[in-house]
Amino acid sequence: MAAEQHPDLDEILITEAQMQERLAELAKEIDRDYEGKDLLLVGVLKGAVMVMADLARKLTIPVTMDWMAVSSYGSGTKSSGVVRILKDLDTDVAGRHVLIVEDIIDSGLTLSWLARNLQSRGAASVAIASALRKKEAAKVDVDVRYLGFDIPNHFVVGYGLDYAEQYRTLPYVGILAKRVYER
Template sequence: METLHPDVQDILLSEEDIRGIVARMGAEITKDYADKNPLVVAVLRGAVVFMADLMRAVDCPIGIDFMAVSSYGDGAKSSGVVRIVKDLDTKIEGRDVLIVEDILDSGLTLSYLMRMLENRGPASVEVAAFLVKDVPGNAPAVKPRYVGAHVPDEFIVGYGLDFAERYRNLSYIGILKPEVYQK
């Protein structure tokens, strides 16, 4: 059983829950890409933990690469500005691309990223989102092909997700106490 960090109010997904989600998603991706060699792209930094586990759960040839985009800074709300900090090193023309994302809320940043990649002529661009945040009255701008779990409209940390570069190393997904991010 995980020890609750003092800044976390509740655990939403335990380590065991996460392992089950990753195994299920890996099996789905293996089935869908069995005869292909997709390029799995992690959106840094939050998705790196999920990608490391997911790629081990996929049983077909894959390549990996990384992108970094900036849209949040140190705050709890998006800055509204999307900036490519690190682009792909791999050419994607004619290749199936699977973007691995840690959490999807509005989907605006991911929508921008997908359009940018689609302009490079890949065979396909799909999304595997570990978490989708359920925001009442607001459907994400992107519909992921693979979804790990849905979470409430709260500030979620752990398993790669952070607040101001903290909590990424928690082994579970938890809800950050509001007094921590509302300072």
């Protein structure tokens, strides 16, 4: 059953079914690439909760999970470029294969910083999986090994993505109407 479009959205970009199908494809690639390796999934709070849960359930290899909260956003719609760790990992990454799981790559500044930070902690490898990427918004080149979808440079919500902590629980990704955030 298709979800009804929220009235604050201009358009649904990626349906729930499309997202689940793509995550299943990515899970197969991850299973193959990390078979026999000690894989730690690192979810970036809060946005990656939905992606991480759905992706982890589709994997067949054993994994452990941990969470970080980093911030480069205020309450607005643009990245500030300044990264702060709000919640660090509980797990030591030294010698482990780390897969950072993200909801969206916007400027790439935060993710680039995070990947370097985890590598500097002695991880055996650091790779990135992201449900979405706004290629047009990139300020730095980020090597995304597992990508769900490239999307246009619009302000999107749903499937973990929010505006002022709203819309995260929508089961799809949609373009937020400008009238909502230009009030």
